[in-house]
Amino acid sequence: MHLYSLSGPAGGLWTKTIYSLILLLGVVAGSAAQNNFRATLTPVVPTPENSFINGAAAFALNGTNVSFTISLGQEDIVPTTAELVGPQSLFTFDLGTPYIVVHSPGPWPNGYDGSTAFFGTFALPAGMLEDFVAERTTLRLLSSRVGDFSGPVLFAPLPQLGSISRQGSSLQIRFAAEPPYRYTIEYAETVGTTNMIGFTNVSALSQKFEAVVTGSTAGAGARFYRIRRELCCE
Numbered sequence: 001m002h003l004y005s006l007s008g009p010a011g012g013l014w015t016k017t018i019y020s021l022i023l024l025l026g027v028v029a030g031s032a033a034q035n036n037f038r039a040t041l042t043p044v045v046p047t048p049e050n051s052f053i054n055g056a057a058a059f060a061l062n063g064t065n066v067s068f069t070i071s072l073g074q075e076d077i078v079p080t081t082a083e084l085v086g087p088q089s090l091f092t093f094d095l096g097t098p099y100i101v102v103h104s105p106g107p108w109p110n111g112y113d114g115s116t117a118f119f120g121t122f123a124l125p126a127g128m129l130e131d132f133v134a135e136r137t138t139l140r141l142l143s144s145r146v147g148d149f150s151g152p153v154l155f156a157p158l159p160q161l162g163s164i165s166r167q168g169s170s171l172q173i174r175f176a177a178e179p180p181y182r183y184t185i186e187y188a189e190t191v192g193t194t195n196m197i198g199f200t201n202v203s204a205l206s207q208k209f210e211a212v213v214t215g216s217t218a219g220a221g222a223r224f225y226r227i228r229r230e231l232c233c234e
Helices: 021-025 027-034 126-133
Strands: 002-007 015-020 036-043 055-062 065-072 081-085 090-093 099-102 114-123 138-144 147-152 161-167 170-177 181-188 197-204 209-216 223-231
Touching: 036 138, 055 147, 055 223, 065 138, 065 223, 161 223, 170 181, 170 197, 197 209
Parallel strands: none
Antiparallel strands: 002 015, 002 223, 036 055, 036 147, 055 065, 065 114, 081 090, 081 138, 099 114, 138 147, 161 170, 170 209, 181 197, 181 223
């Protein structure tokens, strides 16, 4: 996550300065980064029916409690079992009711036409919590109609602004939106404020894409922008 500042005289050259948000806003951002985990899910046994299906899981850890979003890039994929597997431990949790989206025809390329997502919470037992935080666990989704999916659970990298540009009073921000997250672009007029103003938000439940956010800065002075990421989105 980075903070960008756009400032300069009217009609003159604009400068772009990139700051690390962790340094500017301190331990809140740093701590939150250490509590977010992600898994990229792939078929355990690739077949023509499942090899093109993408999947992702995101976890937010608060003490021993975990919130999750799990998304698979096709409609009506409902595993019977979800489990976290560590070196010497196994934890099974309830996926809950599937949230199924069907696009017909689909708006995405490559035949993408729907998604299946799950949202919920669970509490990790002590042994599994230690493995989870140490990145020693694997998420497995078993016995769906197109087979099993699996992926290691790792710390989620901080979101990155790809580019930010201004032409006249028009501002454009580009960044990679990855599933299964919702991203909110926020800004403030001074560095270090806790009262960030929401600019817009983008949801990427099951498909990665380049997000392009545009807006007006007419009448605005210097602004500092950041991306806030959270679990997507029912």
